[in-house]
Amino acid sequence: MISLVAFALLAADGEPPLVAPEPPALDAIEFELAPIVYAAPPPPRPLPMPRIEVEAPSGLPPHVRSMLDAAIASGDAQAVATVTKLAKQTAPWAARDAEKLRDGFNNRIAEQKALAERQRHDRIKAASFFDGWSGELEFGASRATGNTRTLGLYGAAKGEREGLRVRHRFNGRADVQETNNETTTERWLLAYQPNFKFDDRLYAYGLGQYEHDRFLGYDSRYTLGGGFGYTVFTGPRLKLDIEGGPALRYTDFVDESDETTVAGRASIALKWAISPTASLNQDAAVYVESGNTNASSTIALDAKLFGPLRTRISYNIRYERDAPVDRDPVDTLSRATLVYTF
Template identity: 30%
Template sequence: MNANVLLGAAMMVSASAFQAVAEEAKEEKKKDSPWSTTAGLGIVNTSGNTNTESLTFKFDTAYEIEHWKHEAHLETLKASTDDVTTADRKLFTAQTNYKFRPLDYFWGNFSYEDDNFTGFDYQAIISAGYGRKLINAERHKLDAEIGPGYRKFKIIEPPQTDDEGLIRVVGKYKWLISSYSEFTQDLIGNFGEEQDEWRSITALRTSINKTLALRLAYNVRYLDKVPLGNERYDRTTTVTIDYTF
């Protein structure tokens, strides 16, 4: 009887130890993986061309190896009042970086936006250029990018399609406040002959556990020329729960 008890206890201890080792190995494999993916869902409060409360969804994925980094971002925003749609925004961006020196890289970027907040039916931009890591410390990182591009857009009212060349300028700052919280600030400028646009994306992210995080973000978008009846500034405040897998 005592032998059976001891055998059972030994088996339980062995199983627990094996499970712990397996979980640790799984975590190490996740750390070594070149993939990182995050999905977020949250509440949005907007002011500007639309004043409403709504829901937003975002999806980010990245694949990074020695010289290459590929990133994709999808963001949607839908709002309605009394079953009438008042906002419908979709944004997709993709970027590829090729690092040819430890601090220097070439980049190519594509973005497509369908956003009736601004009076534009859609806007598509393709651009490429040079980037450099100006700060690459453990807690602070700052990247700068510049390059030429091409933009095509369509105005909703009156219906009009146009295109132009542009210069794209980007700054990306990241501050690792602690092991569970980080602050990011992105500035994106697209300067063309017909239209100048810049965006500011400020975010604070705090981890809840290994897979969940709370993210507070404040986005500002400015267009120097907008269709009649629209404002130049759009401001969006979001609070999302992010899931990393």
């Protein structure tokens, strides 16, 4: 509007009016636009995962605890140790709980053993020499009639008393047989052996023994000896004693003069509980002396019948190098007998 007024004033003065240039058409204007570059936005940063707090279980699972309780109730230390190991693998978070139960069981067992040992100590200390003996009585017999008339009798006794420092052992045996009213077997043995214990395994022993077997060439034989013994196995199912030492022997021969010799003695005593109803025992001894060697070994298999009664099958072998000329130096005897234990 201002431009129109100015143009009119100029025209009134006689001057040609100034003509304003026309604006160029829009389609004649060339626009140059810079290219727009779009950059990809950066990837979003991963959000941290929220920490999930899981509360560790406490205590032994019920099924694991019941297994451990059953093992403890059985009183078997080996079973408790095995189940405890499995419980720690199954529930490691409760390993300490399982160990506490195991340790408690072991402590109770140790206390019971200590109490039993004190009671045994007091009982043995107060007992007389005739109290506290254990052992066995063995008896067997045979009889035959007809063309050959035979009668055989066999008896044996063993006794042992376990003291605090001294162990007493007694052994006696008699074996007699007649065939057609003629004596064909006549054996006697009586022995006493004290053991002086240094500990649970090592001990010193003394030995006094009498033997009679005129069919092996001697009417009587007396033995005095001593030495040391060692218990190789001391378990409740297996026990093995070995002994060795010198011995002084006096022998009254049937057809020769008397003789006194010094011998070396070695022996073993084995007891093996094969099962609750069966056991295997062996007693063997050998004497080595100048001009003579003799040995004896008995192996026996016992089977429990009922109560204190057992049946026994045994095999005995005896060797006498200096036997009479008309006698075999080796004698063997197999028998079946009944055994009463006490």
